[in-house]
Amino acid sequence: MSARTYDRILEPRSQRRLPLGDGTWYQLARAYVRVQLISQGVFFLLVAAVAVAVQVITGVQWQWIPAGIILAVTLFGLVITPRQARSFGYQLRRDDLVFRRGILWQRVVAVPYGRMQLVDITHGPLDRGFGIAQLKLVTAAASTGVTIPGLTQEAAEHLRDTLVAVAETRRTGL
Structure with missing residues (x-):
């Protein structure tokens, strides 16, 4: 884990939360x-x-009704973005990669290494300026594809290389 990432994934306090499990959870970059x-x-x-x-x-003045709604939603997004970023995390396990995101609507996806077909790294101009990238895993089933935003460029490249190496040793996927 880099000093440029969050140091822990925040877990909701509810008794009905999705458990994070054991192991090392990797975080997004603070630049995200x-x-x-x-x-x-x-x-x-x-x-x-x-x-x-x-x-x-x-x-x-009627335009202020839709503009006000859009501005309120955008302002809400600005306020929760730091907390939302801390809810993202991924974990490399023996047979799969587990990705977690969400505060209220939590999503935990386990992507088996053998189902991965493509690992793609993308970054826009603003991302490049801040040294971050997004890693996308394409699987055989469209609904289980995972996009991990806000990784440092080094972390994205390392994760891509790790996933390709695991897939090659098992001769499955990719």
Whole structure:
């Protein structure tokens, strides 16, 4: 685990939570939060600017109803992004990779190494500027594909190489 990642995955306090299990959970990079905040902040400012421009040009005020809803949802996203990022994590186990995300709507997916067909690393311009990438696992079943956002570039490359090596030793998948 790098110093540029979160140090622990937060577990919901509810008695009905999905258990995390034993083993080492790897986290997202802290830069992921900054990238998300920048992206959502730019979107927030763009919506506000369009609403102001419509009011100045047309003189009507009805656009503030949909703009207000969009701005409220975006502001909520800005507030929960840091907590949401800490809920992401992945674990390499003997036969599969387990990915976990979510605060209220939790999702835990176990992807067997033998079902992986492709491991893809992508990063946009903002991601490259902050040194992060997203790793996507494509499986035989579309519903079990996993995308792990916000990994450091080194972690994404290491995870890709590890998954390819495991698949080659088992002569399954990839």
